[in-house]
Structure formats: C-alpha cells, structure tokens
Amino acid sequence: MSPLSALWAALRVYAAGVAVVVAQLLRRCRGGFVEPVFSPQPDRVAIVTGGTDGIGFATAKRLARLGMTVILAGNNEPKAEEAVARIKEETLNDRVDFLYCDLASLRSVRCFVDAFKRKNLPLHVLVNNAGVMMVPQRRTVDGFEEHFGVNYLGHFLLTRLLLDTLVRSGRAGRSARVVTVSSATHYVGTLDLDDLQSSARYSPHGAYAQSKLALVLFTYHLQALLAAQRQPVTANVVDPGVVNTELYRHVFWGPCLRAKMPMTWCFFKSPDEGAWTSVYAAVAPELEGVGGRYLYNEREARSLAATYDPELQRRLWARSCLMAGLPDAAADARGAQREDAGLGPAPAAP
Numbered sequence: 326m327s328p329l330s331a332l333w334a335a336l337r338v339y340a341a342g343v344a345v346v347v348a349q350l351l352r353r354c355r356g357g358f359v360e361p362v363f364s365p366q367p368d369r370v371a372i373v374t375g376g377t378d379g380i381g382f383a384t385a386k387r388l389a390r391l392g393m394t395v396i397l398a399g400n401n402e403p404k405a406e407e408a409v410a411r412i413k414e415e416t417l418n419d420r421v422d423f424l425y426c427d428l429a430s431l432r433s434v435r436c437f438v439d440a441f442k443r444k445n446l447p448l449h450v451l452v453n454n455a456g457v458m459m460v461p462q463r464r465t466v467d468g469f470e471e472h473f474g475v476n477y478l479g480h481f482l483l484t485r486l487l488l489d490t491l492v493r494s495g496r497a498g499r500s501a502r503v504v505t506v507s508s509a510t511h512y513v514g515t516l517d518l519d520d521l522q523s524s525a526r527y528s529p530h531g532a533y534a535q536s537k538l539a540l541v542l543f544t545y546h547l548q549a550l551l552a553a554q555r556q557p558v559t560a561n562v563v564d565p566g567v568v569n570t571e572l573y574r575h576v577f578w579g580p581c582l583r584a585k586m587p588m589t590w591c592f593f594k595s596p597d598e599g600a601w602t603s604v605y606a607a608v609a610p611e612l613e614g615v616g617g618r619y620l621y622n623e624r625e626a627r628s629l630a631a632t633y634d635p636e637l638q639r640r641l642w643a644r645s646c647l648m649a650g651l652p653d654a655a656a657d658a659r660g661a662q663r664e665d666a667g668l669g670p671a672p673a674a675p
C-alpha cells in the first residue's frame with residue numbers, strides 16, 4: 326500500500342475514534358453511563374473469548390456475577406489462572422474456568438471446541454470478544470493476515486463449530502445468544518473480497534477496520550440463516566465504544582494510556598463500562614428472540630449501509646467457509662444455507 330493510502334486509512338480510523346470519544350465526553354458531561362441491572366441467570370453457560378483481559382474480563386466477571394457458568398477462552402495461559410481466581414473471588418461464583426483457544430490457529434479453535442464439548446455442558450451465550458488491533462503485518466499459523474485471522478476467521482470457525490450446541494441449548498422463549506464484538510471502525514472499513522488478506526495493500530488500520538466490518542456482515546448473515554430455520558438462537562453485534570484497555574498497545578499514543586494520564590476516564594470508557602453492551606446483548610430480556618442488531622450503548626444503532634447487503638454477506642460467508650475448511654454446498658440455495666449454518670437437514674414441515 327502506498328504511504329498516502331496508508332495515511333488515508335489511518336485518518337479514517339482515527340476520525341471514527343475521535344467521533345466516539347467526543348460523544349463519550351459529552352455523555353460524561355450529561356451524567357455519564359448508567360450501569361444496566363439484570364436478574365440472576367444461574368442456569369446459563371457462557372463462553373467469552375479473550376476473557377482474561379480488558380472488556381472480555383469485565384464481561385466474564387459480570388456474567389459470573391449473574392450466576393452463570395463461564396468459560397474464558399484465550400491464548401494467554403499465564404494470565405488465565407489469575408483471571409479465573411480473581412473472578413471467583415470477586416463474584417463468589419466457583420463455576421468459572423479457562424480453556425486454551427488460540428484464534429490465530431484454526432486447529433487450536435477445533436481443539437478448544439472438542440475440549441468444551443467433552444465437558445457435556447449446554448451453551449447459552451457465546452461472546453466473540455477477543456481481538457488484536459493495529460499489529461504489524463503478520464500471518465496466523467494458517468497464513469491469514471492477523472487481524473482477519475484472529476478477529477474474524479477464528480470467531481467464524483468457533484461459532485460454526487459451536488452452533489449445534491447452541492441450537493440444542495436454546496429453546497423457544499429462551500434463546501441461546503451469539504454476541505460478537507465489532508467496533509465503530511467498521512464504519513470506515515472496506516471489504517475487498519478479492520484480497521481479504523490485504524496482501525496487495527496492507528495498512529494496520531485498514532486491516533483492523535476490515536476485520537470488524539466482516540464481523541458485522543457475518544452476524545447479519547448468521548442471524549438470517551437462524552431465523553429462516555426458526556432456530557432458538559440469536560446473533561447480535563456490539564460496539565463497546567472507545568475503552569481504556571491494552572488493545573492500544575500497538576498504537577503510537579498507547580503508552581499515554583498505560584501511563585494512566587489524568588482525565589483519561591473522561592474520554593475513554595472503563596473496561597466495565599465497555600462490557601455493558603456485551604452483557605446487555607447476552608442477557609437483556611427485551612432482546613429475547615431479537616437478532617441481527619447492531620448494539621451500541623445498550624441501544625440499537627445503524628451499522629454501515631453496506632453491511633445490510635445480503636449478497637455481500639453471502640459472498641463473505643462462502644469465502645469464509647472455504648478458508649475455514651467448512652462445507653458450503655452451493656447446489657441448492659436452501660440446502661446450502663442449512664449446511665452453511667452447520668444445522669443439519671431441514672426439519673420436517675409441521
């Protein structure tokens with residue numbers, strides 16, 4: 326990518342970030358963010374990817390506080406022990422565990438799903454939260470550009486492999502939920518289906534924004550498939566805002582955040598505040614049976630216009646199946662949709 330294009334991609338991402346930061350500052354001036362309150366959900370089981378740090382940790386802790394059984398999925402084993410211990414201590418909930426899952430390796434994702442399924446637990450909430458941002462140009466174990474591979478494709482495979490368990494665990498009136506964490510940067514992302522790995526033109530900002538855009542498209546298509554089959558599972562996508570976490574470690578001004586500059590709290594959400602929309606999507610009673618929504622500050626918002634294009638969603642889904650080594654039957658559109666969703670043959674007509 327030419328330096329000029331890279332600069333343009335960076336400016337667009339920063340513009341999106343600044344718009345959110347200004348909105349957050351104004352909100353603070355008007356009284357701040359109000360913590361949502363939910364009733365206990367002790368019979369539910371959740372997986373939170375990237376649950377050892379930042380927004381994921383805060384999400385896992387909040388779900389554990391509601392009494393859920395929570396599995397932290399992540400690639401940071403040294404931190405995991407500490408994270409699990411902290412959540413247990415702070416929530417007095419002993420049903421919190423860690424399972425290794427490196428989203429940069431499709432094999433690791435498969436191993437994680439096998440290990441989870443060996444536990445014979447139901448699954449009511451899957452929070453696709455883990456992510457990397459603005460890392461230098463690198464490849465995953467399987468050769469995918471890192472933002473695309475970790476943020477998007479790893480979660481695509483994870484969700485697909487867990488769908489059968491989610492379907493079995495949900496029921497009418499009490500759906501299982503897939504919650505996927507995107508970002509306001511998706512508004513400035515572009516999806517190049519012919520170069521999803523950003524091989525021809527790489528910019529860390531552009532690659533991050535593309536991965537977050539892909540997650541929105543994926544959620545909407547997944548929801549359409551689930552709704553068409555009347556499955557008791559919903560899929561929504563959330564935007565946490567701009568949150569003070571280690572995600573910014575690769576950004577040039579990241580060290581300022583780490584130095585805990587005074588006034589940071591005015592501009593950034595705390596990890597707890599950043600987790601509220603994910604928790605809302607995971608448990609809010611008013612979202613029962615509701616899917617295909619872009620949620621921001623515990624409300625529905627519009628995502629980028631292009632994300633509502635079913636053809637773009639379908640094409641990305643088909644490419645993703647190929648890349649993740651999953652079936653994508655093209656012969657019959659309806660049959661293909663069922664197989665894409667990993668939901669097996671169509672049920673007999675009532």
Ligand SMILES: NC(=O)c1ccc[n+]([C@@H]2O[C@H](COP(=O)([O-])OP(=O)(O)OC[C@H]3O[C@@H](n4cnc5c(N)ncnc54)[C@H](O)[C@@H]3O)[C@@H](O)[C@H]2O)c1
Pocket residue numbers: 374375376377378379380381398399400401426427428429430454455456457458475506507508509564565566567568569570571572573
């Ligand atoms: N912090 C923000 O301002 C912000 C804004 C918008 C969206 N988000 C999104 O929120 C999510 C959480 O980010 P955060 O701010 O808490 O960042 P963070 O860096 O604190 O946490 C990211 C988590 O992802 C995990 N992770 C990274 N690579 C992984 C891999 N290969 N396999 C498994 N896990 C991996 C990390 O171990 C960590 O637990 C991300 O998807 C991010 O894109 C964050």
